Amino acid sequence: MTYPIEQIRADFPILNEKIRNKPLVYLDNAASCQKPQAVIDSMVKLYSHDYANVHRGVHTLSVRSTDQMESARHKIKTFINAASDKEIIFVRGATEAVNLIAQTYGRANIHAGDEIIITAMEHHSNIVPWQMLCEQTGAILKVAPMNLAGELLMDEFEQLLSTKTKFVAVVHTSNALGTLNPVEKIIKLPHAKNIPVMLDGAQAIPHTAVDVQKLDCDFYVFSGHKLYGPSGVGVLYGKQALLEAMPPYQGGGDMIRTVSFEKSTYAGLPYKFEAGTPAIAEIIGLGAAVDYLNTIGMQAIADHEASLLAYATQQAQQIDGLKIIGEAKEKGAILSFTLGRIHPHDIGTMLDSLGIAIRAGHHCAMPVMEFYQVPATARASFAMYNTKAEIDVLISGIQNLIEMFG
Amino acid sequence: MFEDLRELYQEVIFDHNRNPRNFHVMENADRQVDGFNPLCGDKLTLFLKLDGDIITDASFQGNGCAISTASVSLMTDIIKGKTQAQAEELFTVFHEMTTGKEEHINLEAVGKLAVLAGVREFPARVKCATLAWHTLDAALKNQQQAVSTE
Numbered sequence: 001m002t003y004p005i006e007q008i009r010a011d012f013p014i015l016n017e018k019i020r021n022k023p024l025v026y027l028d029n030a031a032s033c034q035k036p037q038a039v040i041d042s043m044v045k046l047y048s049h050d051y052a053n054v055h056r057g058v059h060t061l062s063v064r065s066t067d068q069m070e071s072a073r074h075k076i077k078t079f080i081n082a083a084s085d086k087e088i089i090f091v092r093g094a095t096e097a098v099n100l101i102a103q104t105y106g107r108a109n110i111h112a113g114d115e116i117i118i119t120a121m122e123h124h125s126n127i128v129p130w131q132m133l134c135e136q137t138g139a140i141l142k143v144a145p146m147n148l149a150g151e152l153l154m155d156e157f158e159q160l161l162s163t164k165t166k167f168v169a170v171v172h173t174s175n176a177l178g179t180l181n182p183v184e185k186i187i188k189l190p191h192a193k194n195i196p197v198m199l200d201g202a203q204a205i206p207h208t209a210v211d212v213q214k215l216d217c218d219f220y221v222f223s224g225h226k227l228y229g230p231s232g233v234g235v236l237y238g239k240q241a242l243l244e245a246m247p248p249y250q251g252g253g254d255m256i257r258t259v260s261f262e263k264s265t266y267a268g269l270p271y272k273f274e275a276g277t278p279a280i281a282e283i284i285g286l287g288a289a290v291d292y293l294n295t296i297g298m299q300a301i302a303d304h305e306a307s308l309l310a311y312a313t314q315q316a317q318q319i320d321g322l323k324i325i326g327e328a329k330e331k332g333a334i335l336s337f338t339l340g341r342i343h344p345h346d347i348g349t350m351l352d353s354l355g356i357a358i359r360a361g362h363h364c365a366m367p368v369m370e371f372y373q374v375p376a377t378a379r380a381s382f383a384m385y386n387t388k389a390e391i392d393v394l395i396s397g398i399q400n401l402i403e404m405f406g
Numbered sequence: 407m408f409e410d411l412r413e414l415y416q417e418v419i420f421d422h423n424r425n426p427r428n429f430h431v432m433e434n435a436d437r438q439v440d441g442f443n444p445l446c447g448d449k450l451t452l453f454l455k456l457d458g459d460i461i462t463d464a465s466f467q468g469n470g471c472a473i474s475t476a477s478v479s480l481m482t483d484i485i486k487g488k489t490q491a492q493a494e495e496l497f498t499v500f501h502e503m504t505t506g507k508e509e510h511i512n513l514e515a516v517g518k519l520a521v522l523a524g525v526r527e528f529p530a531r532v533k534c535a536t537l538a539w540h541t542l543d544a545a546l547k548n549q550q551q552a553v554s555t556e
């Protein structure tokens with residue numbers, strides 16, 4: 001079957017937008033993806049017909065909202081092949097999920113002198129929560145290095161694993177470089193030593209089929225807004241036994257079984273970790289995004305994006321003075337680059353004037369910028385709705401701006 | 407191709423970006439302050455030499471985009487020989503010009519800095535132009551801490 005690109009583009013209303021009188025070429029998908037009409041409609045329908053608070057009312061609307069929210073949880077469970085709906089915890093995003101793990105699992109199990117391993121290519125959201133935990137507990141953060149291509153050095157990673165290692169947290173696909181890490185191996189090595197592993201899947205899950213049981217990761221985190229869903233919702237997947245044993249994160253309504261002034265008891269999974277009114281409409285919107293993705297198929301999306309990346313890389317390599325940052329053999333659909341003396345911010349503004357949205361900056365990965373000795377990079381990141389024709393617009397824009405800069 | 411950008415990227419800006427003025431470390435500077443734009447990671451260090459109230463010399467180091475490089479290059483040129491109060495006044499006028507608070511640019515007051523007026527149409531880039539001036543402000547107030555545009 002050929003990839004239904006025309007139909008997909010028609011499903012995303014924002015792609016009709018004109019930016020500075022030019023057709024939008026949206027290549028900032030690693031920062032956030034655009035939303036299909038089905039997602040927008042699901043939220044409009046909820047607010048127009050079915051909305052009330054969840055888990056509290058006996059009235060019809062509360063039941064409708066609760067059912068739709070729980071049905072979204074089930075869709076996500078199926079999407080990542082978790083063993084149970086109880087393993088799907090709704091949070092605000094990948095950032096909150098990492099913080100939750102650090103402050104619950106981490107505080108309970110990681111102590112002074114213990115070591116936590118991350119990699120040199122992490123997003124700030126998989127660095128800072130661990131640094132905070134280390135400050136609180138006296139644990140030590142160890143960073144597994146990478147090579148110049150942006151590939152994790154597996155031997156060095158393996159050597160870091162010791163009896164002191166109590167946790168491994170690794171990015172599945174790097175947002176700054178595009179590197180798709182060999183996660184099966186990254187999980188197996190620590191598991192042989194009984195060390196739990198968390199994957200930051202924020203950039204991987206929109207572009208690859210993820211099966212958490214097959215991976216056997218202990219935790220998997222991602223954000224809804226990068227998966228064509230609304231902002232304000234994300235998912236923490238954790239193995240049930242681990243989640244059961246963890247203390248709660250925040251206290252409040254919905255996460256309790258009984259409350260008295262002497263002592264409260266906590267609700268079971270997943271509610272133990274979902275204090276307060278959740279992002280009801282956003283969760284339901286994320287469920288609609290998953291439904292939409294299933295109609296296209298993650299493998300078809302992955303193949304389409306792989307061909308876009310290959311084409312963009314090949315075109316970019318023809319441009320004199322363009323340096324690709326991140327040349328791992330296995331990559332997600334991310335093309336980070338620099339243009340010598342032309343600063344990424346100028347590249348960003350110039351491409352914007354042509355209707356092209358890219359990201360210019362440090363991509364919340366300052367250590368990565370430091371590693372490559374650049375203040376920032378320009379980054380084009382591709383999604384299911386992008387086309388080779390859009391890459392041609394990007395490439396010609398880059399060639400022209402180089403000329404203008406002189 | 408880049409018609410919309412002519413106002414922002416004037417030839418003078420490219421020129422200062424290619425050949426920044428006063429681009430060197432200053433030995434025995436009286437003031438030295440780091441400026442930082444956390445949004446893009448741009449960093450610069452500003453050096454001043456003072457004789458009483460007069461700024462007798464100014465230079466900078468660091469790297470940034472064309473707008474921020476041109477801005478600090480122009481600034482270090484224009485403040486030489488000015489009193490501290492005159493420099494602060496220029497900062498105020500420059501700030502109004504770039505944030506669009508002042509409709510009519512007083513060309514006499516801003517002089518060569520007028521080439522940066524175009525940033526007012528690009529809110530995402532205003533901080534690139536003003537980083538140099540915030541750093542100068544801190545230097546004149548003799549703050550030792552690094553300046554951030556946040």
Ligand SMILES: Cc1ncc(COP(=O)(O)O)c(C=O)c1O
Nearest residue numbers: 093094095123125175202203223
């Ligand atoms: C690899 C990676 N991890 C985590 C995050 C954080 O996601 P959020 O800001 O949605 O919490 C991002 C987002 O940029 C990311 O790219």
